[in-house]
Amino acid sequence: MSQASHPAARRFALRVPSLETTAAWLLAIVWIFPLLYAVWAAFHPPAFMVRFDLFAPLTLDNFANAWAQAPFARYYLNTFLLVTGVVLAQFVVCTLAGFAFARFPIPGKDVLFMLVLIQLFVFPEVLIVENYRIASTLGLVDTITGIGLPYVASAFGIFLLRQTFKTIPRELEDAARIEGCGWIAILLKVYVPLAKPTYLAYGLVSISHHWNNFLWPLVVTNSVESRPLTVGLGVFSAPETGVNWATVSAATLLSIAPLLIAFLLFQRQFVQSFLRSGIR
């Protein structure tokens, strides 16, 4: 290595990294601190909110309180149904549209695709007033479908899948056609299996996005029936209600736990997934 052969460079290289390492670590500690604090506050009695006593007693009372004060079980169910429903629907709709754009000679295809890309900028939250009116007209207010439907035709998903489908060699398609497959069979047997990495990447990004979505669900739901975790948490910790902080911390952890644990276990996949999706 050129560094080893140059003594001056090696001395220089030895001094600077430790400063860099310190800076990196300090920033990392500052960055992770809020989350660590939330964990501390949730597992210790309220008296220890600002007393960082290492031997302070651990307690699950805050969680019990939070669970009792808001229907978290229902929120979990709603969120789970919402996220699963939205992601599956997106897979279907975006696959069909991506396939159409990739392989079919639709008149005005390029213009249509530009129109689709516009949705990257004209997302449901911007049009929140009109979308609420439309959801209301369709009878979708306070339903999980109402929360998810505006997001199903995702320009992002269509873009990704079109991209992926275009890279699949036509020879594979021809081989399937020789075996007598129609278009849908070709889609399901050739294109979809080969696009698995894209589905995984898009799925993870979409799951995170919809688990964490707040504004539209807030507007479209008005009861516990369909309310997801984020809105439940928002309602729970609204400043007027004067809930104590330890309970709020516990409630916060309850809301983020599944996604956070999934992330910590599958960090590599999450990071890769967000990376892959960065072609917007």
Added chain:
Amino acid sequence: MDRMNAHRRMQLYGALLLLPAAVLLATFAYLPTIATLINSLFLPGFRGAPTEFVGLENYRLLVEDSTFWRVAGNNLIYALGTIPTSIALALAMALFVNARLPGRGFVRMAYFTPTILPMIAAANIWMFFYAPQIGLFNKLLGALGLSGVNWLGDPGVALTSVIVMTVWKEAGFFMIFYLAALQGMPPELREAADLEGTSRWSFFWRVTFPLLMPTTLFVLINALINAVRVVDHLFILTKGGPNNATNLLLYYVYENAFSFFDRTYAATITVVILLVLAIVATVKFAILDRRTHYQ
């Protein structure tokens, strides 16, 4: 004749495959946009009377609305505060993680984890940090003998507090893109620079940073959209207050539509937001994407 039929059939299949997406996009993206534009040309009916067409009257009201200008100014300051800061931090984080430091895995996790949390949860946590008497920051200041700051209640400080929280949440997300770009850089560049005895700082400014420009532009667009789109934290931290000091455009739309029940005025503000987004979109498609090639 047969070939034309086959071609027509392909066109038809394609159109059918597009149909679900087209219907949904029309319902929740295109129609609402047109409806918003039309709605902004009406004033709400008084006591259940139908709305009346007033042309550009709403826009005149908008221009004369000092709150709107306050909100627009806030959004601008918010964007200027969050975007360069999070991008610079993201770049620094990516450089740190890429430099093969000890404990790299932990460091990367620490930087990226805030991104995974919902904004509302992050706001909850920071809400406690910022709380006036019992909050963590003021307790720390108190321990040092300094008087506490009213982080969210003081109009002069509130927006900055919101900005800090947003940067914490966002920087890790942008780090990922820089990291990918850094990992894609050919190592020969570094070796050649070492042979010539280039300092690390010089190498960064003359080689790394220019090569990262596409990533920076990409991240910039994303950050701009987020500066308009994300207002979740306002619901917990300040509700746009104190006195509209932290009110942002989308939150102002929400307030007008669902608190003041003034849907037409909300539509007018929405048109302004759409204009801003249209400009960002034009910049992206006309300038940035000239480098990328959509096949």
